[in-house]
Amino acid sequence: MHAIEREVRILRMYCLLTVPVLVLLVFAGFVQKPRFGEIAVQRINVVEPDGxxxxxxxxxxxxxxxxxxxxxxKRQGGNSAGLIFYNQEGDEDGGLVFSGAARNGRYEAGGALLFDQYHQDQVVGIQYSDDNGSRSAGFQVWDRSDIPAAETLEREQAIARMPDGPEKIAARERLRASGAWNAPVRVFVGRDRSKAAVVDLTDPQGKTRARLLVDSLGAARLEFLDAGGHVVYAVPESTRSR
Known part of the structure; x- marks a missing residue:
């Protein structure tokens, strides 16, 4: 009888010691963050605590x-692999995209890191574009309309549903005239397709008005242009239009 009581006491002590340890191990499994040496996924969503x-x-x-x-x-121009940024309201705020492939003996490649105007499209970014060796790369700044892009897209969708005819044509013309999609490049700093290193400054219509460049032969010049694209002042003077 005493032997049985002694075994019961030992069993109780064992339970008192092991159960807390097991509980700690279980909770530790939930608290410990998983670590991966390598993962393969098609998409990752990074979310705030509110989802x-x-x-x-x-x-x-x-x-x-x-x-x-x-x-x-639907994304205009199709989808690309990369990253998409969102602001605190959940609207798209820019992104990073890239591509490159050869076909029928020619290749096309490109990439861009872009940031969007609030409720609009990109206004600043770094871009690379290469069409089988004809390439440009640089920093760009765009002007954008204050009209929200969502409003313009909804107008486009409504026009697309209209029956063909004069009213549809007129609606498209009104949308075009509103300037909702106007996006002139105001600043370009980079290498253009003529292999020149360029600083290009434009007016609100996107026409170059001042240009500093070093061309593919290493010659440097500074140019000021009128609204018609004619050089009105240049350094050195020999580059001025006549």
């Missing part, structure tokens, strides 16, 4: 549609 998306990393096929003004739209 709002702030960043998406994806391949081309899993790239999300554009989100503007809280509404979803």
């Amino acid at each position: 709002k998306t702030r960043l998406v990393i994806s391949n081309k096929t899993r790239a999300p549609d554009a989100v503007l003004g809280g509404k979803t739209f």
Whole structure:
């Protein structure tokens, strides 16, 4: 009898010691953050504690549609692999895209890191574009309309649903005249397709008015142009239009 009581006491002590240890191990499994040496995924969504998306990393096929003004739209120009940034309201705010492939003996490649105007499209970015060796790369600044992009896209969708005819043509002309999609490049600093290193400054219509460049032969010059694209002052003077 005493032997049985002694075994029961030992069993109780064992339980008192082991159960807390097991509980700690279980909770430690939940608290410990998983670590991966390598993972393969098609898309990662980075979200805030409230579930709002702030960043998406994806391949081309899993790239999300554009989100503007809280509404979803098909992405113009198709999807690309890369990153998409979102602001605190959940609207698209810019991104990083890249591509490159050869076909029928020719290749096309490109990449861009872009940041969007609030409720609009990109206004500043770094871009690279290469069409089988004809390439440009540089920093750009765009002007954008104050009209929200979501509003313009909804107008485009409404016009697309209209029956063909004069009213549809007139609606398209009114949309074009509104300047909603106007996006002149105001600043370009980079290397253009003529192999020149360029600083190009334009007017609100996107026409170059001042240019500093070093051409493909190493010759440097500074030019000021009128609205018609004619050089009105240049250094050295020999580059001035006559």
